[in-house]
Amino acid sequence: MVIGTVVGSIWATRKEEGLTGLKLLEVHIDGFERDAGATDSILVAVDRIGAGTGDKVIVTRGTPASAFNEQSVPIDALIIGIVDPKELKG
Amino acid sequence: MVIGTVVGSIWATRKEEGLTGLKLLEVHIDGFERDAGATDSILVAVDRIGAGTGDKVIVTRGTPASAFNEQSVPIDALIIGIVDPKELKG
Amino acid sequence: MVIGTVVGSIWATRKEEGLTGLKLLEVHIDGFERDAGATDSILVAVDRIGAGTGDKVIVTRGTPASAFNEQSVPIDALIIGIVDPKELKG
Amino acid sequence: MVIGTVVGSIWATRKEEGLTGLKLLEVHIDGFERDAGATDSILVAVDRIGAGTGDKVIVTRGTPASAFNEQSVPIDALIIGIVDPKELKG
Amino acid sequence: MVIGTVVGSIWATRKEEGLTGLKLLEVHIDGFERDAGATDSILVAVDRIGAGTGDKVIVTRGTPASAFNEQSVPIDALIIGIVDPKELKG
Numbered sequence: 001m002v003i004g005t006v007v008g009s010i011w012a013t014r015k016e017e018g019l020t021g022l023k024l025l026e027v028h029i030d031g032f033e034r035d036a037g038a039t040d041s042i043l044v045a046v047d048r049i050g051a052g053t054g055d056k057v058i059v060t061r062g063t064p065a066s067a068f069n070e071q072s073v074p075i076d077a078l079i080i081g082i083v084d085p086k087e088l089k090g
Numbered sequence: 091m092v093i094g095t096v097v098g099s100i101w102a103t104r105k106e107e108g109l110t111g112l113k114l115l116e117v118h119i120d121g122f123e124r125d126a127g128a129t130d131s132i133l134v135a136v137d138r139i140g141a142g143t144g145d146k147v148i149v150t151r152g153t154p155a156s157a158f159n160e161q162s163v164p165i166d167a168l169i170i171g172i173v174d175p176k177e178l179k180g
Numbered sequence: 181m182v183i184g185t186v187v188g189s190i191w192a193t194r195k196e197e198g199l200t201g202l203k204l205l206e207v208h209i210d211g212f213e214r215d216a217g218a219t220d221s222i223l224v225a226v227d228r229i230g231a232g233t234g235d236k237v238i239v240t241r242g243t244p245a246s247a248f249n250e251q252s253v254p255i256d257a258l259i260i261g262i263v264d265p266k267e268l269k270g
Numbered sequence: 271m272v273i274g275t276v277v278g279s280i281w282a283t284r285k286e287e288g289l290t291g292l293k294l295l296e297v298h299i300d301g302f303e304r305d306a307g308a309t310d311s312i313l314v315a316v317d318r319i320g321a322g323t324g325d326k327v328i329v330t331r332g333t334p335a336s337a338f339n340e341q342s343v344p345i346d347a348l349i350i351g352i353v354d355p356k357e358l359k360g
Numbered sequence: 361m362v363i364g365t366v367v368g369s370i371w372a373t374r375k376e377e378g379l380t381g382l383k384l385l386e387v388h389i390d391g392f393e394r395d396a397g398a399t400d401s402i403l404v405a406v407d408r409i410g411a412g413t414g415d416k417v418i419v420t421r422g423t424p425a426s427a428f429n430e431q432s433v434p435i436d437a438l439i440i441g442i443v444d445p446k447e448l449k450g
Binding site for chain 2: 013024062063076
C-alpha cells in the first residue's frame with residue numbers, strides 16, 4: 001500500500017456503469033522526496049470509510065482494491081485506512 | 091485510478107484479435123510536477139463513455155480495467171469517468 | 181496501455197518452459213520527456229501480430245497481457261497493436 | 271519483489287473491514303540512487319513474520335501479496351522475508 | 361517484461377511459508393538512462409533456470425510471475441530467460 005493525503009473530491013457525471021454511488025477522493029501520494037515529483041503521484045481512490053480532505057490515508061492499488069465487489073466494478077485504488085496521526089513515522 | 095487529459099485518438103489497423111471496435115484514446119497523466127516527466131505518463135486507454143480530446147478523465151489500470159469483458163481482451167487501461175470541470179481539485 | 185518503439189529482438193536460449201516459440205521484442209516506452217529517463221522505460225513484449233524494428237506499438241502490461249494463453253505462460257507484456265503512423269498524436 | 275528497510279509501524283483505527291489484526295509496517299524501498307527519490311518509494315506492507323524497525327525486508331506487491339487470504343482482504347504489499355544481513359549485495 | 365543484470369543472491373532465513381527452496385536473485389533493471397535512477401530499479405526475482413551473477417535476464421512481474429505455482433506462493437517477479445549476449449540490442 002501507499003500513504004497519501006486526501007486533497008479533495010472528484011465528481012464525474014459521465015462514467016462507466018457500476019460506479020454510481022462510489023465516493024472518489026483525490027490523494028497525493030507520499031514519496032521520499034516530495035520535490036522529485038513523478039507520474040502516478042496523484043491517485044483517485046474509492047473511499048468507503050469516511051475519509052476527508054486533509055486525512056492521511058493508506059491506499060491499496062490494483063486488483064486487490066476491487067476485491068470488495070468481486071471485480072465487477074473497474075476500480076484500481078481503495079482507501080483502506082485513515083492513519084492515526086501520532087503513529088505516522090516518515 | 092489516475093487523472094489525465096485526452097490528447098487524441100490512436101488508430102491501429104494491425105492489432106490483436108478482440109480489439110476490433112474498441113475506441114483507443116491517448117491520455118497524458120497528471121503528476122505533482124508536470125515538468126518532472128517520467129515513463130508511463132502517456133497511456134492509451136479504452137473509452138466506452140464518449141470522452142474526447144481535451145477532456146479530463148479518470149483512468150483505471152491493470153486487470154480491473156478489463157473486467158468489463160471478463161479479461162478476454164488484452165487491455166490494461168480504461169477511462170471510467172469524465173471529471174466534472176468545476177469539482178477538480180489539484 | 182503504453183506506446184513505444186520496437187528497437188530489436190531479444191533471444192533467450194535458456195528460458196522458462198512455455199516460452200518456446202514466443203517472439204520477444206525490445207520496446208522503448210514513450211514518456212512526456214524522453215530525457216527524463218526512468219526505470220521501466222525499456223520493456224520486453226511478446227509479439228503475435230508481426231511488429232518489427234522501428235514500429236510504433238501499443239503494449240498491454242500485467243495480467244491482461246497473458247490472457248491469450250489463460251496465464252499458463254509467465255509473460256507480462258504483449259504488443260496489441262501497431263499504431264497507424266498518421267494518426268499518432270503526441 | 272523489492273527490497274526496503276522497515277522504518278516503523280502504521281496504525282489506523284478507522285479502516286476497511288477485514289484489516290483488523292493485520293500488522294502494518296512502513297517500508298522505504300531501495301533504488302539505485304536513494305537521492306533520486308520517486309513516488310512509490312514508501313510502501314505500507316503487511317507483516318506476518320515478525321519484522322521490526324531497521325530490518326531489511328523483501329516485499330511482494332500486487333495480487334500475489336494477498337494470496338495468503340484468497341484476496342478477501344484488500345492489501346497489495348506483503349513482507350515475505352527478512353534479508354540475512356551478510357548476504358545482501360547491492 | 362523488463363531486462364536487468366543479476367548482481368547477487370538474496371538469503372532470508374525468516375520468511376513466509378512456501379518460499380522454502382526458492383532461489384532469489386537481486387536484479388538491477390535497465391532503463392534508458394542508468395544515471396537517472398528511480399525506485400523499483402532493484403528487483404528480487406525467483407530463478408528456476410540457473411541464472412547467475414552477471415547474467416542479463418528477462419524478468420516477468422506481477423501475477424503472471426506466480427503462475428507456475430498457481431499463486432499459492434506470494435512472489436511477484438520471476439526470471440523467465442537469460443538473454444543471449446550477442447542478440448541484445450539497446
